[in-house]
Amino acid sequence: MSLVQRLPEGALDIVGDIHGEIGALQQLLAHLGYDDAGRHPEGRRLVFVGDFCDRGPDSPAVLRLILPMLASGRALAVLGNHEINLLRDDPKDGSGWYFDSRIASDEAKYAPFARMAMDEAPAMLVQLGRLPIALERDDLRVVHAAWMAPQIATARGLAAGSARRAYDDYEDLATRQARASNVAGRMQQERAQWPQSLEDHGQRPPFLPAHSERELGKSMANPLKVLTAGVERECRTPFYAGGKWRFVQRVAWWNEYADPQAVIVGHYWRRLLPGDAPAHGPQAENLFGHTAPLAWHGLRGNVFCVDYSVGGRWLARRQDEDPDRRFKLAAMRWPERELVFDDGARLASQGFGVPAHGQALA
DSSP states (O other): OBSEEEOOSSOEEEEOOOTTOHHHHHHHHHHHTOOTTSOOTTOOEEEEOSOOOSSSSOHHHHHHHHHHHHHHTSEEEOOOHHHHHHHTTOOOTTOTTTOGGGHHHHHHHHOSOOOOOGGGHHHHHHHHHTOOSEEEETTEEEESSOOOHHHHHHHHTSBTTOHHHHHHHHHHHHHHHHHHTTHHHHHHHHHHHOOSOTTOTTSOOOOOHHHHHHHHHHHHSOHHHHHHHOOEEEEEEEEEETTEEEEEEEOOGGGGOOOSSEEEEOOSOOOSSTTOOOSSOTHHHHHHTTSOTTBOBSTTSOEEEOOOBGGGHHHHHHTTOOHHHHOBOEEEEETTTEEEETTSOEEEOBOTTOOTTSOOOO
8 A cells, every 4th residue: 555545436525735723624514414433324435535634722622533534444644734744743833732942933823732642642643643644536636735646656666654754865865966966055146146134024025946946946855745735836926925935836736637537635825715815824815716616627626625724714704704604524425515604505516627828628
């Protein structure tokens, strides 16, 4: 068995990124007809696209609910980039529920949040470490961020349970490649020519080639990172996101995806309400600015992002806004292609099999 595993036949409910929002998850599962053990009266199966944790009020509760379902085989899941961070012991924004080093910085944004008891951590990491990177069957594929043929082929050749080790190996390779090309020395020369801080929003830098090369190498040299964090390419017009100026940008890989199998992903912070400002930076506008909120997208109209930004509810709480209005948790029912939301709304997805030019492909 490899890091690309088989989806079961039959009807599925594919759940988007949860990000510690236990209340939304419980409501969604109830509307879908599942009990707390993941059983469905019609024999449907749950599939999770990853990113169970971080930013929300109770990541431990989400994991306590989902992990037994996975252990019993009643549900399946793929690794998201946030699970990868846990496995690699790599603290990131919003992970103060688990990493002591993030508590102080996260409390200002995300508090209150429940913390995981450390005696729960070893078993949790073991179970997450067994998850695949992707799932597939003849009509459907599930991956957290991107289905790219070369990187999927690499994952097929990696043994089940090897995601953390292989990820580390590819990160080491990216570091060695950067060292061999003296990218650090060239970045230092660029900083001498542009001494302003790249975290200063008021000082737009010129395009810095070595900085772009380093960012691109870190994101694209690792095939498992591509599948769990998306495809990036050079951006010659620097943009400010995540607290600093950037020289590479996410791209809509689905506009080049030509396979007939449908793909369902999470990761990209889609918006349900038309005209809403992006919840997670300007990249959302580049990816979905011309895609209707319920529409399939891509070259063949057979890719769908089921992440409706429930991970942004922390921001609504800080702003005294109703967190349920803009930020949703959703599931795609397959093969019905119907969306179910945590508030119980059921909406048909639109345009399956219809590419951007409006003519369905055979």
